[in-house]
Amino acid sequence: MSVPRAGPRVLVQYVVLRGDLSRAPLSWPLGALVAQACHAATAALHVYRAHPDTAAYLGDLGSMRKVVLEIPDEAALKALATHLQQESVDHTLWLEQPENTPTCLALRPYPKDEVNSHLRKLKLLK
Template sequence: MESPLDDLTQYVILRDDLQTDGRSWPRGALIAQACHACVSVNSIFKSDPNVCRYTSLENLPHLRTVVLSVESETKLLDYYNILTANLVSSHLFTEQPENIVTCLATVPVEKSKIISNPKRCEAIEKIND
């Protein structure tokens, strides 16, 4: 059964170098970072209409999240800046007390709006390349 909100998608971008470069974060720790980023962004932007729709009880069985990766903290910050410049609300999650920026999550975004506006989609398309 399709949800009327099928086009709402939340994007999570994780740093791939946290599993390489001698760091070797466990898979569970990386999954936790993605979870923390999603909870954080949905809490920070809780009055955003898309967050309200996406987290509504009737939509919970239909959540759609896309998880992507980037090679470094620098690339993650680049994508955060691109998203911000293109008015896509997102949150950078920083692991404490280590103060390590690990990932970002966007508010749920209507796919049709991203696809119809190449500039808003730039970060997502570049990450998929």
């Protein structure tokens, strides 16, 4: 009897964006929000470019998967960043300049099951 082989590992890059940036009183335009997510995702890929999962993720551009999640505000984003750091989850917190404002964070690519427990309370960005 043969043992079924596991398929290729599915890698996902999670991006977590502050939801309050789009609402009053901040009311950032959509393009600015998209730029924050792009900055964070690109920075995480660059910082962790030597990790085998990042290399595998970038090696198959047509199969990239990203999940963009929403977090309520700056305090919650900072708390998540601290939690991820304590749990040794590789990520990059994006700080918009020149204000030094935390806007978004992105994890390096991970298998979903390795990081779900840290992100399961967050919803998809709407």
